[in-house]
């Protein structure tokens with residue numbers, strides 16, 4: 001699942017590439033991913049619309065477009081396998097949801113092999129407020145915007161294991177399973193520690209690890225994306241960034257102990273030696 005660094009890098013890159021461009025052709029192929037409109041309404045509304053701006057709300061992208069007196073807001077939640085990509089040929093990937101041709105020649109597609117993602121398109125007239133996906137109302141603040149004091153204060157409202165809290169979008173938005181492993185490794189804290197076990201110093205460490213891992217990863221992806229112009233290169237980016245996630249059995253980059261893997265609902269990787277084991281006999 002793309003997380004804050006990937007989504008933010010894509011937002012920035014697409015904003016530079018597509019701002020003020022007009023959609024001159026649009027096709028929807030797997031319209032079940034489009035949650036609030038029929039395929040034909042989706043196409044009719046976006047046809048000849050001009051892309052003005054792209055924003056990010058947690059891990060969701062918001063495309064703001066104008067068409068005469070209409071404002072259009074398209075939201076993309078990539079889910080697990082959704083990807084935006086450029087398409088140079090007429091042959092589209094199997095599970096392509098939409099394909100948009102822009103006036104200056106580029107074709108943007110969105111494909112989603114498991115069709116777990118979601119797209120919404122809302123419309124308003126004459127600058128009236130536009131609708132938005134309901135789930136956004138439950139989102140906490142963006143992890144890159146929140147202060148250390150607010151982060152620590154907010155943490156008190158959430159119970160359970162720290163990794164579960166970090167990936168809960170109601171706590172903060174932007175972090176998913178993969179970057180949470182990297183953050184916990186950076187902070188040298190066990191991902192299954194309960195929030196109530198953490199000292200004030202450890203909470204600060206987690207906050208600074210979030211900022212460091214996410215901003216450094218974002219910078220690296222910005223660089224790789226501008227070099228290759230390849231939007232759907234998540235696997236490659238992550239291979240160059242991750243030190244612990246999906247590296248089970250490989251030596252820890254700090255102590256060389258083999259990296260552990262726990263598979264519950266999702267994979268968690270961590271180093272038993274570096275990440276403070278407290279009194280845990282079962283891992």
Ligand SMILES: [Zn+2]
Pocket residue numbers: 252253254255256257271272273274275
């Ligand atoms: Zn280690």
